[in-house]
Amino acid sequence: MLDCEFTEEQRDALQEVANVGMGHAGARLAQLLSAFVALSVPRIRLIQRAELPAALDEMMSFADNVTAVRQGFKSDINGEAVVIFDGEGMREIAIAFGGEEAQDEHDETEVAYEAANILIGACLASVFEQLNCTLTYSAPRLIGRNIPLAVVVQPDTLHWGAALLLEVNFALENRNFRAHLITLTADESIARLRHALDELLADI
Amino acid sequence: MALPILVVDDSALARKVLTKSLPDDWDVEVSYAANGVEALAQYRAGKASVMFLDLTMPDMNGYEVLDILKREELNTFVIVVSADVQLEAQERVRAAGAMAFIQKPVTSEKLLPILKEYGIYA
Numbered sequence: 001m002l003d004c005e006f007t008e009e010q011r012d013a014l015q016e017v018a019n020v021g022m023g024h025a026g027a028r029l030a031q032l033l034s035a036f037v038a039l040s041v042p043r044i045r046l047i048q049r050a051e052l053p054a055a056l057d058e059m060m061s062f063a064d065n066v067t068a069v070r071q072g073f074k075s076d077i078n079g080e081a082v083v084i085f086d087g088e089g090m091r092e093i094a095i096a097f098g099g100e101e102a103q104d105e106h107d108e109t110e111v112a113y114e115a116a117n118i119l120i121g122a123c124l125a126s127v128f129e130q131l132n133c134t135l136t137y138s139a140p141r142l143i144g145r146n147i148p149l150a151v152v153v154q155p156d157t158l159h160w161g162a163a164l165l166l167e168v169n170f171a172l173e174n175r176n177f178r179a180h181l182i183t184l185t186a187d188e189s190i191a192r193l194r195h196a197l198d199e200l201l202a203d204i
Numbered sequence: 205m206a207l208p209i210l211v212v213d214d215s216a217l218a219r220k221v222l223t224k225s226l227p228d229d230w231d232v233e234v235s236y237a238a239n240g241v242e243a244l245a246q247y248r249a250g251k252a253s254v255m256f257l258d259l260t261m262p263d264m265n266g267y268e269v270l271d272i273l274k275r276e277e278l279n280t281f282v283i284v285v286s287a288d289v290q291l292e293a294q295e296r297v298r299a300a301g302a303m304a305f306i307q308k309p310v311t312s313e314k315l316l317p318i319l320k321e322y323g324i325y326a
Contacts, residue, residue, distance in 0.1 A: 009216070016215035019260065020308050023287030030290045039288055041214070041260050130309065204220050 006164075010197045011044055014166070017130045017200070018042035018123075022168040025123035025181070029170055032118060033093060036173040043167045049155045052165070052184075056149060059167050060180050062086055065146045067108070069116035072138035073124055076192045077131075079185035081124060082153065083116035087146050089177035096175075113140055119181050123168065131196040160186030164193065206233040207324075210252035212243040212269070213285070214261040218308065222256055222285060225312040230325050240264025244272060252280045254324060257302070259286040259293070270300040283318065285310055 006014070019042055026037040047055050065087040072080050093115070094108040117140055128135045143152055163186040170179045185193055209232045213219050219236055226232065235251040237243040239261045246252055259266035266284060273280065284297045287308040294305045304318045319325035 012215055013217045016217040016308075019215070019218075020287040023289050023308065027289040030292070036292050037290065039260055041262060201217070204217070204224055 005046065006044075006194060009201060010194055013197045013201055014193070015042050015044055017127050017197075018044070018166055018168060020130060021123040021126035022170075022181075024126040025119045025168075026170055028118045028122045029115065029179075032115070033096060033172065033177075035175065038171045038173060040169045040171075045165045045167075046162060047165050048162055049158050049160060052153055052155055052158070052163075053150055055165055056084075056153065056182070059182075060084065060149060060169075062149050062178075064088060066149050066152065067112050067145045068143040068147070068152045069112055069140050070143050071116070071120050071140040073120075073135055073183075074138070075128055075133045075135045077128075077133060077185060077189045077196065079183050079189060081120045081181065081183045082143070083112075083119055084149070084152060084180045084182070085112060085115070086176060086178040089172075089175065089179075092175055093172075093177050109142060109145060112142065112145070115179065116140060119170070119179060123181060124183070131193075131200060133196060160184075162186065162190075164190050206231045207253050208233050208235065208251045209254040209256070210235050210237060210243060210246050210280075211256045212237045212240070212261070212266070213256075213258040214238050215258075218258065218285075218310075222310050222315075225310045225315045227312070227316065227319070227325055230319075240266065240269040240272075243269055247273075247278065247280055254281045254283065256283050256285050256306075259284060259288055259297070267297070267300065270297060270302060274301045281322070281324065 026039050030037045067085045067087055067090045070082045094111045097111050163184045166183045168181050211219050211222050235246050237246050241264045257266045282302045283304045284302045285306045289307050306314050
């Protein structure tokens with residue numbers, strides 16, 4: 001078995017840990033937007049760098065352009081989180097946030113930052129707390145506003161061979177808003193993640 | 205006679221955590237289901253006087269199970285166990301017939317007061 005391959009038990013544990021993290025993030029988003037957030041079952045895939053765009057395309061059925069924010073995280077386990085919003089849905093919640101005047105690009109970007117920050121922060125804090133790891137974040141950065149999904153992550157710019165792709169998504173009831181939160185964990189961090197999952201499993 | 209209880213969750217980890225959180229001296233016969241379809245089959249086989257029910261699952265989720273239990277007037281004591289910590293999620297499952305709601309991850313500290321409150325475990 002390759003060092004980065006997960007056992008069924010590890011995969012199941014990671015999925016459940018992510019499920020709890022997603023629940024926390026969803027509740028924060030619901031609070032922020034005064035809406036009910038529908039949660040999904042987290043998805044996990046081990047991918048090669050070149051497979052990433054196809055994997056994202058398959059997980060996300062965006063018909064139109066998207067807005068994306070990325071944020072790095074550091075712990076024993078390092079990685080990168082990206083939140084990808086439905087472009088049209090983003091405009092809708094920008095209006096919900098700031099009223100009819102909040103329709104310019106600047107406000108939309110602010111809302112994207114805020115929502116991404118809440119989703120990433122709440123989800124990862126919960127996941128890493130369950131794994132008994134402390135966590136620091138880098139500053140969030142806008143990947144782009146109203147861009148095609150295909151340019152959100154460009155394999156040429158990535159520095160890893162294989163990575164673990166973890167995806168959770170959030171949909172607002174009665175609105176178009178949809179957001180996907182993905183995390184990418186590569187290289188030696190995958191082995192550390194497996195180790196942290198083994199410790200969690202051994203505790204039960 | 206041992207009380208038949210059913211643990212419904214698609215995650216093996218979650219099933220294990222819940223089982224471990226049950227009181228040691230509680231006289232129960234624990235069965236498991238990984239989705240809503242299996243849960244209803246186990247219920248019909250008499251395995252679920254008490255049902256611990258997850259909400260987000262493939263092949264029939266927890267909301268659908270509650271819906272069928274209610275529609276067919278089936279009699280089991282449902283405790284929803286979910287990572288969904290939205291207040292509205294709790295209100296919805298109670299309206300759908302669940303007796304109680306426990307937030308994941310489950311611990312015996314969260315579980316015991318509920319079992320005692322409803323007199324399922326003395």
